[in-house]
Amino acid sequence: MMILKRREKMTAVVAAATLFILFWRYVVLQPIWNYENDLDADLRERNLKLYEAKKILTASSRGRVTKDLLQQFSSGGSPQEDMSRLIKEIETAANGSGLKVIETKPQPVIKNVGWFELKVNISFEGQWGDVVKFLYELENGPRPLLVNEMTLEANLPQQLTIRGRLEIGRLLVTKSSNF
Numbered sequence: 001m002m003i004l005k006r007r008e009k010m011t012a013v014v015a016a017a018t019l020f021i022l023f024w025r026y027v028v029l030q031p032i033w034n035y036e037n038d039l040d041a042d043l044r045e046r047n048l049k050l051y052e053a054k055k056i057l058t059a060s061s062r063g064r065v066t067k068d069l070l071q072q073f074s075s076g077g078s079p080q081e082d083m084s085r086l087i088k089e090i091e092t093a094a095n096g097s098g099l100k101v102i103e104t105k106p107q108p109v110i111k112n113v114g115w116f117e118l119k120v121n122i123s124f125e126g127q128w129g130d131v132v133k134f135l136y137e138l139e140n141g142p143r144p145l146l147v148n149e150m151t152l153e154a155n156l157p158q159q160l161t162i163r164g165r166l167e168i169g170r171l172l173v174t175k176s177s178n179f
Contacts, residue, residue, distance in 0.1 A: 049146075050115060053171045079109045079116060086118050086170055089141065097134035099126035107167070119148065119169040125161055138168065145170050 083106050094101050107119035124134075131152065138145045149167040 046110075046112065049117070049171060050112070053115065079111075079118065082170075082172055083109070083118050083120075086145075086168075087120055089143070090120055090122055090138070090145075090168055093137040093141065094122065094124055094134055097126070097137055098130040099124040099134055102163075115171055117169050117171050119167055121165060121167050123163070123165045125155060125163050127160075128162055131162055131164060143170065 087104055087106060091101055091104060102123040102125060103121075104123075105121045107121060110117040110119070124131075126134075135147070138147065146169045147166055148169050150164065151166075152162050152164040155161040155163045
């Protein structure tokens with residue numbers, strides 16, 4: 001049996017403590033810090049969207065919300081009704097632009113105090129000019145829409161058409177919100 005000397009015991013204790021500290025930092029603390037950073041980024045994004053919505057709502061010559069402007073951002077009823085209207089608007093704009101809609105998929109509603117956000121994923125196929133016309137229709141419609149994500153790719157092997165996927169969203173305020 002081997003007996004460790006005092007210096008070897010101290011070295012072993014320091015090595016074990018160092019390994020424990022490294023383990024603790026990278027296995028326990030680092031995932032918590034990463035999750036916290038993700039939450040901070042999500043909160044900053046949502047606050048920016050809310051700030052932009054409030055800025056648009058209060059943008060008038062006297063700083064008051066006009067009835068027409070408030071109408072653009074007000075919920076028309078339940079989130080399900082608003083989602084149905086949003087999907088219909090998107091599909092109408094896509095069909096009117098000449099795009100072939102492959103799939104329309106609603107995403108979960110993101111709710112907050114005084115406002116909520118609707119998101120829809122749409123997959124489509126069409127010519128490049130049709131895609132540009134579709135984006136123009138979304139931007140210049142009666143109620144503003146946000147394109148959160150966009151993926152476009154050539155439809156191989158012909159490369160005559162484009163396949164794409166968009167995540168389109170709309171911020172709406174609830175009727176009880178006071179700006």
